[in-house]
Amino acid sequence: MTNLLIAYTGLALMIILPGIGSAIGVSIGSNATIGALKKRPDAFGNYMLLSALSGTHGLFGFAAFFIFYSKAVFTPAITPFAATAVFGAGLIFVVATYAAIRQGQICANGIAEIASGNDVFGKTMILAVFPELYSILAFAAAFLISNKI
Structure with missing residues (x-):
């Protein structure tokens, strides 16, 4: 049972950590x-894209969660190694x-510069x-780990 708890804690971290970071990053933007x-x-479209960019990190966490959760190792017999x-x-x-x-901070700086009249949308996206x-x-790295269990 302890191994199962450790494994589910890992799954929770995959959702919680990038979700918190994405929420903070999107809020900053x-x-x-x-x-x-x-x-x-008039530049709302640019602002919106830059604001939303930090949300992708949460998607990576969810994708990793999905990869691990779809494996059949989440049973009470899960090994200590897998957990x-x-x-x-x-x-x-x-x-x-x-x-x-x-990333949210970088985007916020780009948004401020666009508002000041500088044409930095593309450069902000690159940075x-x-x-x-x-x-x-x-x-x-999470995907590679999932292939070893």
């Missing part, structure tokens, strides 16, 4: 959007949490992709 709309309401592997994979998503928050890479790596 959305808060910047509210202020930017006062200056340039620890699932927990470790969930813990990897601390990276996604941090990346989502930092905002860099933190995304680490969530992709977290997902890839």
Whole structure:
């Protein structure tokens, strides 16, 4: 039973951690959007895309959750190795949490600059992709772990 609890804790981390990071990151971008709309309401489409970008980290966590949950190892007979592997994979998503928050900050700065009249949407998108890479790596690592159980 303890092994099952450890495994389900890992599954919970896959949802909770990137979800918290995405919620914070999207909120940071959305808060910047509210202020930017006062200056340039015509750029709402750009603001919206930049605000929503941090939400993708939560999707990586959910995808990892789905991969692990679809495996048939979640029974009371789960091995200590499999339980620890699932927990470790969930813990990897601390990276996604941090990346989502930092990405939200990058996007908020881009939103502020667009509101100031600077044409930086494309450059902001390029720079905002860099933190995304680490969530992709977290997902890839979790996927590789899932293949070993």
